Amino acid sequence: MAKKHKTEREKQLLQTAAQEAVIAQALQFSRKRFKKFEEIIEQLYQGKDLSFSFADRRIWKINECFSGFAGKTKTADKKVFKEVLIQLDAKSELVSDESFIQALYNIVQFRAYWKKDLFKWKPEAKQPAAQVKELATYLFCKYKIPGFLYQGLYETKNMQYIQWLIHLGEGGKVKEMKNIPIPFTQKMGHYFINAPTKFSIAESLRWAQVKGLGGEDRLAERIAYSWIAIKPYSDEVFWEGFILLVVNGGMFDLNKLTELIDYVREERRINTGYSLKGRTLSSLFRQSDVWHSRFPKSGSNQVWRPSGIQGYRVEKRTEVIVLEELTESRKLSEEGKAMKHCVGSYTFYCAKGRSAIFSLRKYSGGVLLDIMATIEVNLQLQKIVQAKAKMNRPISDEAKKYMDLWAMNEGLSLNAYL
Incomplete structure (x- = not known):
């Protein structure tokens, strides 16, 4: 057994070394061919095949972003993006990593809302994450916005968060933000713009909802960090009712909250007609304890694919x-x-x-x-x-x-x- 394990480990080390050699060779070839990163940006803009250099994730990301400007209506945006990359590569740290390049791509997609000339912007901060905030504030904001909203600039799919950033930066009200995915009151809106910066945008929404429904800080934080904050935005009337039941239920061990959510979540999954009507927090905890005690259940074995996350x-x-x-x-x-x-x-x-x-x-x-x-x-x-x-x-x-x-x-x- 030990010998087999050693052989497998040596094989893995050889594969890793080979992969690193390929990456190093690609980067070295890239440096020989291009004297400046500006030349790489120009080649990618023209549609040249630089896939040999994609080990450098910046090159891969820029190529992906240029591909996103497909079609005649996006020609002008594609050119502006190229000029932004060249400008900011020379004057900032915003082309140093694929995540910041994604933020620049998103910023260019919303250039119709720019309030100032990006090409006159000069960064004050030295850290790239701080520079992203500076640039977004310079371009979009007349008024201060919640710090967590800047996270939306890194999104690859949900552009709604950037629209919220622009709306609030222009002085708009929270209740007027478009497509808020949960029932939101003016009171919740107040808590939303004052949510702790440590939260993600989705967590801030839940924190504000719990606070707006009368929940204390510790409960609001626990729910913000629970499955409820990351679940798909559906069945919101039911889950608002659950939050209200917990808020109004009185004192309980917050360490039991996750167990309770697991129980109610599973009951709702297997029975869409499951209702909280007539239930108390105490009765839910009793039912949850009984449900947890029933595991494991016997039955046929189900197998699924590994997640891809290494052990x-x-x-x-x-x-x-x-x-x-x-x-x-x-x-x-x-x-x-x-x-x-x-x-x-x-x-x-x-x-x-x-x-x-x-x-x-x-x-x-x-x-x-x-x-x-x-x-x-x-x-x-x-x-x-x-x-x-x-x-x-x-x-x-x-x-x-x-x-x-x-x-x-x-x-x-x-x-x-x-």
């Missing part, structure tokens, strides 16, 4: 720490039984590609010593949204250390409440 392995002197993805309903059930929690209920969400479940385990001599944590990743957000030890307790400091290292390696963000 994690640390070899110590006498122990091996392994973080592995669970891709079968049988394994989820076994995990739930061992950990005395309801991860077995996540089969549907894993099979649909919405979530990925990982198990952090400690082995010695090939024998499982301990399951340290069960971890849920929201695949759309690439975010760790839950991490639980046995009986839904918080994970240990040791487990958190390994989880944090893994998250950093895989580029995953973390829920503030883990």
Whole structure:
């Protein structure tokens, strides 16, 4: 077994080295062919095939953005984008990474709303993220806007957030923002523009909703960091009713909120007619406790594709720490039984590609010593949204250390409440 593992590891190292050599060769060829990055931008603008240089993600992203300006109506925008890239490559850090190039692409798409000449802008900040904020404020805003709204500039799909940024920057009211996806009152609008900068835009919407419905700060934060904040915007009347029930239900252990949401979420999924009418918070908690105690359930094994997120392995002197993805309903059930929690209920969400479940385990001599944590990743957000030890307790400091290292390696963000 050890010999096989060593052979596989050596093979993987050789493959990694070969990939790095190809990337280095492509970048070296790119530098020899082009003396200035401006020349690369010009070649991409003209439609030249520079795919040999796509190991440099900036080149790949610029090529993708130029492709987005297809059609005669976009010809002028494409030219402006080229000129913006050349200008800002020389005067800022905004062409240093693909995420900032995406922000520039979005800014050019909304150039009809520019209030000033971009080509006269000079950055004051040195960090590129701060420069994006400076540039957006310079071009779009007469008035101060919530700091979290600048996150919308990096979107690849949802341009609605940028429209909100422009609307509020022009002095518009929150209640007049178009296509707010949840029922919003004027009071919620007040909380929205004052939401903490640490939240994402979606989290800010939920935080403002809970606050507007009378929820306290701690409850608003917990719901903002829960599945409710990242779920698709549908069935909002039902979930507003759930939030109201929780807000008006009185004091309870906030650490139980995730369990309650899991229970109600599953009940609503299997029965669209499920209603909260006549239920109290106490009765919901009792039903939730009964539901959680029923896992795992027997049945046929369901298998789904891995998420693509790599696991994690640390070899110590006498122990091996392994973080592995669970891709079968049988394994989820076994995990739930061992950990005395309801991860077995996540089969549907894993099979649909919405979530990925990982198990952090400690082995010695090939024998499982301990399951340290069960971890849920929201695949759309690439975010760790839950991490639980046995009986839904918080994970240990040791487990958190390994989880944090893994998250950093895989580029995953973390829920503030883990």
